[in-house]
Ligand code: FES
């Protein structure tokens with residue numbers, strides 16, 4: 001068993017887990033944060049994308065003990081981190097996904113949003129090509145991606161204010 | 162039909178790789194996976210058959226004693242003798258075999274279920290993603306022999322369905338049996354590997370078409386010979402895909418005096434095939450529009466004029482096809498003209514020349530498709546409206562949204578019918594307690610069927626409320642008019658709002674204003690014209706979809722943004738099939754070789770560089786909304802439009818046909834072979 005102490009969505013958590021526990025399983029099963037989805041078993045779909053110390057990672061491709069001492073942000077913690085205080089306000093990427101009808105079934109959406117937020121944190125004004133490149137590791141079966149790409153552009157606009 | 166039994170866990174023989182053979186129930190998924198490692202099974206290898214050709218070969222290994230020759234079904238539609246006569250007098254004949262390769266549906270949410278069993282009432286409660294609780298109840302009851310009344314199905318958010326979330330699966334039965342035996346809830350959540358191996362798959366059809374033309378380029382007859390790979394077992398929809406859905410619109414948008422289709426359904430050692438986005442309709446649309454384009458090229462006809470000459474004219478509506486299908490409405494020529502104009506078709510030659518100067522092969526592909534939608538399995542569609550104490554109207558439906566947006570579209574229909582704010586209406590699917598009649602999601606019919614029932618519900622509620630409003634206003638019912646959510650005494654300002662009235666009447670259940678919306682709504686024929694433009698790099702075989710224009714007659718549009726989203730998704734799913742997706746089974750071992758996202762290329766962001774979607778509605782009279790359906794039309798348009806575009810780009814090299822998918826490797830090889838032929842022709846040309 002491994003002891004894992006990390007910050008998840010701004011709160012310190014301490015868990016005792018089997019060594020082999022994947023980060024995504026720790027988030028979903030031990031912490032009940034089921035907004036992070038599992039869409040594959042070969043690290044290719046991106047449904048499980050979260051932020052690790054501010055960078056987007058696939059939480060199915062690392063072990064929970066590797067997150068010891070690190071800060072994790074999941075879709076549940078995204079709202080309200082932009083702008084002061086209000087936990088109700090959607091994050092600009094969430095807002096843009098809503099405005100642009102960038103989700104249908106929604107299963108890929110948490111991962112898409114975390115990947116997009118990760119991109120915009122590094123590159124506030126990405127070109128369409130850069131957006132497409134950044135979403136290379138995130139699969140969506142419903143939307144044809146058209147509105148997802150528009151939503152990322154819109155989110156960039158919202159974040160620039 | 163010869164239909165062998167499909168046991169939830171294989172007995173004696175395993176018929177396909179991925180068929181469940183044993184189940185382990187444990188306290189955690191990790192513990193179950195560990196225990197599954199301990200299961201030892203000794204298999205004796207039998208020779209597999211994976212392809213249609215193998216299965217139909219003389220002396221081929223037989224899958225099921227019930228189905229000699231591995232044949233489940235031999236089906237025909239239309240007039241064989243009339244077709245024979247028409248071909249005999251044809252000036253031109255074109256013949257083409259097309260394969261719509263086997264696909265894995267791959268909704269992003271893997272299949273899952275959780276079941277519990279109440280020993281007191283003998284009722285099972287089953288949580289599972291589905292396309293409608295009624296269908297799932299029937300399918301599970303048939304699979305398990307548990308009476309429908311003892312099955313309570315709960316479905317909430319469904320992470321994509323595409324047809325393959327409608328049947329019951331072996332895992333459902335196993336989980337139910339385990340829950341009963343253990344007296345505890347049991348859950349199974351599939352992995353992506355299990356999706357690849359164990360979900361029903363899609364397409365897997367071979368379609369051979371023959372077109373008979375007179376000397377002026379009029380179509381005299383069209384004849385099809387289809388072979389459908391059912392996989393190892395017949396799913397409830399497998400044979401439907403391979404027979405009815407391929408033949409019902411086998412003449413497409415064309416006026417063809419003679420139609421004939423034969424279809425054989427064949428068992429192989431592969432995952433069972435079921436409905437997948439379009440369920441045979443995109444396949445036949447693809448085959449028709451490839452054959453039209455191929456015939457035009459073969460006989461030197463302009464493909465656009467060839468189409469125009471043979472369209473069913475708008476004046477001929479309603480039009481009964483030679484095999485008895487009635488198209489109620491459509492204006493195919495106007496839709497095509499709209500699409501060609503928006504796609505800049507007239508200016509294509511210049512774009513091709515510009516691309517050629519850069520060393521690229523540019524092609525344009527047109528597809529005028531039509532598909533049958535709307536017909537449901539249930540005799541009618543019902544929805545139930547309930548007024549709650551919380552001041553909302555809740556509408557219960559049977560169609561389970563898997564991302565189509567029923568929650569807002571249906572709410573909009575009810576709210577606008579009642580003239581109340583949309584926020585006051587809530588849509589809920591699949592009330593396990595409601596005894597509603599109707600179909601689930603499938604055949605692009607939710608709007609035409611369930612949406613129409615919602616429209617009817619609004620009228621019913623107003624009529625039901627009228628006497629109560631009259632009483633409240635102390636007026637005669639006929640003196641009231643209803644508008645903008647309120648009853649008003651004509652010529653006065655005295656009014657009562659619908660929700661105010663509902664509040665006054667609150668108390669008894671059912672609430673006096675609770676109502677049923679219902680109706681029987683007929684088949685519809687969504688159609689459209691898609692134009693695709695591609696650019697192939699001959700050095701790598703990679704294709705860019707540089708421009709895509711979709712003009713669709715989906716009838717009346719209720720939610721433009723959602724309809725556009727459906728077209729986007731459908732077109733890109735078609736693009737996935739055209740450019741990469743394929744489930745390949747090794748012929749010697751029956752192993753699925755493309756069993757992960759690493760081996761099975763899903764379409765990714767940016768696959769279409771410029772994408773324009775435009776509705777061109779010609780409302781239908783077969784339902785109260787005038788809607789035709791949009792869920793699957795994207796695939797029906799994009800398979801042929803994209804395939805025609807690629808072959809248009811390759812035609813100058815002498816390539817007239819090529820099997821899907823057009824992966825870079827396949828295109829590169831075809832281009833290299835064509836250039837090699839050209840080179841060797843040049844080398845052997847006589848010296849002058
Ligand atoms: S679940 Fe992590 S990439 Fe698919």
Ligand code: FES
Pocket residue numbers: 102103104105106107108109139140141142143269320321564
């Ligand atoms: S919205 Fe369904 S997978 Fe992306």
